[in-house]
Amino acid sequence: RVPALYQMKIFAPDKCTAKSRFWYFVSQLKKMKKTQGEILQCKEMYEKHPLVIKNVGIWLRYVSRSGIHNMYREYRDLTSAGAVTQCYRDMGARHRARASTIQIIRVEEVAASKTRRPNIKQFHNSKIRFPLTHRLNRKLHKPRFTTSRPHLTF
Amino acid sequence: YISYGPDAGKLAVIVDVIDQNRALVDGPCSGVSRKQMNFKALELTSIVMKIPRGLRPGNLRKAWEKQEVQKKWDSTTWAQKIANKKKRAQLTDFDRFKLMKAKQARNRLINVEFGKLRKTVKRPAPRLRKKKSVKK
Numbered sequence A: 001r002v003p004a005l006y007q008m009k010i011f012a013p014d015k016c017t018a019k020s021r022f023w024y025f026v027s028q029l030k031k032m033k034k035t036q037g038e039i040l041q042c043k044e045m046y047e048k049h050p051l052v053i054k055n056v057g058i059w060l061r062y063v064s065r066s067g068i069h070n071m072y073r074e075y076r077d078l079t080s081a082g083a084v085t086q087c088y089r090d091m092g093a094r095h096r097a098r099a100s101t102i103q104i105i106r107v108e109e110v111a112a113s114k115t116r117r118p119n120i121k122q123f124h125n126s127k128i129r130f131p132l133t134h135r136l137n138r139k140l141h142k143p144r145f146t147t148s149r150p151h152l153t154f
Numbered sequence B: 001y002i003s004y005g006p007d008a009g010k011l012a013v014i015v016d017v018i019d020q021n022r023a024l025v026d027g028p029c030s031g032v033s034r035k036q037m038n039f040k041a042l043e044l045t046s047i048v049m050k051i052p053r054g055l056r057p058g059n060l061r062k063a064w065e066k067q068e069v070q071k072k073w074d075s076t077t078w079a080q081k082i083a084n085k086k087k088r089a090q091l092t093d094f095d096r097f098k099l100m101k102a103k104q105a106r107n108r109l110i111n112v113e114f115g116k117l118r119k120t121v122k123r124p125a126p127r128l129r130k131k132k133s134v135k136k
Helices: A015-029 A080-095 B057-066 B069-074 B077-089 B093-120 B125-135
Strands: A054-064 A067-077 A102-110 B013-017 B022-027 B032-038
Touching: A054 A080, A067 A080, A080 A102, B013 B057, B069 B077
Parallel strands: none
Antiparallel strands: A054 A067, A054 A102, B013 B022, B022 B032
16 A cells, blocks of 8 residues: 655745645645654755746735635746745735745746736836836945935936 | 946846846846846946847847947946046055156146136226225
8 A cells, every 4th residue: 555645835944844834734635744644855946947037926825813815916036936935025014914824825927918917017018118216325324424415316 | 237236346237127126137248147136236327238128148148249338338437437446446655656746747737827817817806895894
């Protein structure tokens, strides 16, 4: 009798957290605990084309203060891991959702024609133009005292 | 032009725009590998390269060399200012001495001309003022 073999794609900052999340999800989905199973392999998957810009669609489930919701969000990034990181930061910013309450259900690269969000669609323009207005001078202390005003327009 | 970070001071081309804050940037002839960069670290120069969006690194290198980007950059005052700053930082004491002597010679020439100009100007106003102050 061959035991069942399951594979999951986990987005985590390190191997340790990845394994932990694997067990978290697997025990939700199957009747299996860490003591009953064995992780055969935990390896980092690298992006196939990290220099190509992708529109990544992420399906989410998160716990808010008043209930559990599903979400579909889109991000533009070079890697799906990068997009997921963006997603976590975005969820924290927009919905105050902490990482522990977010479950990534599915991450998929979406073709440009199939993206749903207007803020992603606005970048699908081969003649994209936007000005970088009023550039701030962030080097306030290098030098701290100076006689010349900073350049704000380039 | 990349203004800070590990590639500070190098030229790179914006190949594509990722989103509002980031661009895909590449500088095959200036030692910048293709990567994403925040717009905050980039300063636009007046040089625009005629390339299609998302050009591959090999073709980008050819286009860079063909459109003589390095030459265009070096002829801008921006690049020349940077080069001068660098030169100044590397001056030896002897170089500074030479610079001082050169400045002296130049200023002497300027002052001679200035003196000549001064002698040709008429001076009516100062007298009036002196009288007024005496009256008070």
